[in-house]
Amino acid sequence: MDCPDWVGDLVDFTRAYDDDDARMRLAITLARDNVVHETGGPFGAAIFQARTGVLVGVGVNRVVPLHNSVLHAEVVAIMMAEARVGSYSLGEPTAHELFTSCEPCSMCLGAAFWSGVRRIVWGATRDDAFQLSFDEGPVFPESYAYLRKRGMSFRAGLLRDEARAVFELYQGGGGEIYNG
Amino acid sequence: MDCPDWVGDLVDFTRAYDDDDARMRLAITLARDNVVHETGGPFGAAIFQARTGVLVGVGVNRVVPLHNSVLHAEVVAIMMAEARVGSYSLGEPTAHELFTSCEPCSMCLGAAFWSGVRRIVWGATRDDAFQLSFDEGPVFPESYAYLRKRGMSFRAGLLRDEARAVFELYQGGGGEIYNG
Numbered sequence: 001m002d003c004p005d006w007v008g009d010l011v012d013f014t015r016a017y018d019d020d021d022a023r024m025r026l027a028i029t030l031a032r033d034n035v036v037h038e039t040g041g042p043f044g045a046a047i048f049q050a051r052t053g054v055l056v057g058v059g060v061n062r063v064v065p066l067h068n069s070v071l072h073a074e075v076v077a078i079m080m081a082e083a084r085v086g087s088y089s090l091g092e093p094t095a096h097e098l099f100t101s102c103e104p105c106s107m108c109l110g111a112a113f114w115s116g117v118r119r120i121v122w123g124a125t126r127d128d129a130f131q132l133s134f135d136e137g138p139v140f141p142e143s144y145a146y147l148r149k150r151g152m153s154f155r156a157g158l159l160r161d162e163a164r165a166v167f168e169l170y171q172g173g174g175g176e177i178y179n180g
Numbered sequence: 181m182d183c184p185d186w187v188g189d190l191v192d193f194t195r196a197y198d199d200d201d202a203r204m205r206l207a208i209t210l211a212r213d214n215v216v217h218e219t220g221g222p223f224g225a226a227i228f229q230a231r232t233g234v235l236v237g238v239g240v241n242r243v244v245p246l247h248n249s250v251l252h253a254e255v256v257a258i259m260m261a262e263a264r265v266g267s268y269s270l271g272e273p274t275a276h277e278l279f280t281s282c283e284p285c286s287m288c289l290g291a292a293f294w295s296g297v298r299r300i301v302w303g304a305t306r307d308d309a310f311q312l313s314f315d316e317g318p319v320f321p322e323s324y325a326y327l328r329k330r331g332m333s334f335r336a337g338l339l340r341d342e343a344r345a346v347f348e349l350y351q352g353g354g355g356e357i358y359n360g
Binding site: 063064066067068069070072075078079082083085086087088089105106107108109110111113114115116135137138139140142143146147150 | 243244247248249250252255258259262263267268269285287289290291295315317318320322324330
């Protein structure tokens with residue numbers, strides 16, 4: 001799909017990731033390696049079957065290299081997961097979860113909702129992204145309340161320090177901040 | 181890109197669309213033809229250079245046929261426009277506008293923000309979509325206030341009756357409502 005070539009060497013779609021920490025660590029590794037390889041912004045995401053932990057899709061930010069503002073890590077992961085599953089729904093019959101190195105922006109939160117994933121877990125927070133000068137768009141406490149009412153759940157700040165360290169790596173390397 | 185083949189016969193990227201009505205009518209025509217050809221949901225979108233009215237990108241909803249929940253009309257139009265312009269920004273150096281047959285859902289409002297389009301004009305409203313049982317996601321009056329502060333502007337309900345008629349056509353044909 002839209003992932004750079006090195007992603008194929010990193011990920012293993014045959015293995016299961018047993019717990020939240022292991023799943024988040026993959027998302028953060030994708031983010032860090034995307035900075036190291038200079039293939040996009042400091043963001044990574046991965047989608048798993050909720051119950052088994054089997055990996056279904058991954059994504060990294062590809063906005064600048066592919067001239068495409070839609071290609072945030074979460075969107076890339078959702079599109080790959082749906083292509084691999086062969087369905088526009090990651091909610092039924094198998095419940096999936098999205099792990100992302102940073103709290104989703106307004107577009108990605110909406111994309112996750114439409115994808116049907118039942119749970120989102122993130123590392124760095126909206127405030128961390130703003131400190132890096134990335135705008136996260138119109139997401140409010142009511143946004144999460146709206147989605148909770150529709151059956152989604154959220155876990156914030158898992159391995160936050162490791163996720164933030166990727167932002168520092170990006171900033172230290174002079175990475176492009178590409179808000180319009 | 182992700183548009184069905186008939187779109188190539190309909191659109192003309194060499195002509196200018198002089199005013200809001202002409203630009204909206206193209207978005208609604210795309211929505212209607214997408215229902216008639218049974219190539220996706222009842223939504224269409226088009227992106228123009230704001231000053232000249234030159235058409236830069238178009239999109240129709242492709243969720244069900246392409247098994248991809250991200251491919252709303254607005255997202256397809258944004259990706260096509262950025263590919264044609266060769267940039268992840270539709271804000272500078274040339275200001276662009278997004279015309280869409282229905283008020284953008286939360287994902288598409290975020291996608292429009294990230295694309296840099298300066299203005300969004302829509303036909304049918306969020307309430308009209310809800311009546312068709314399409315959930316539009318967490319968009320609030322504060323969402324628009326947030327985006328206005330960052331320089332975006334909005335026009336709601338242009339040719340709303342014509343846009344709503346496409347929903348009725350879709351509903352009458354037994355079109356799939358694909359909320360997760």
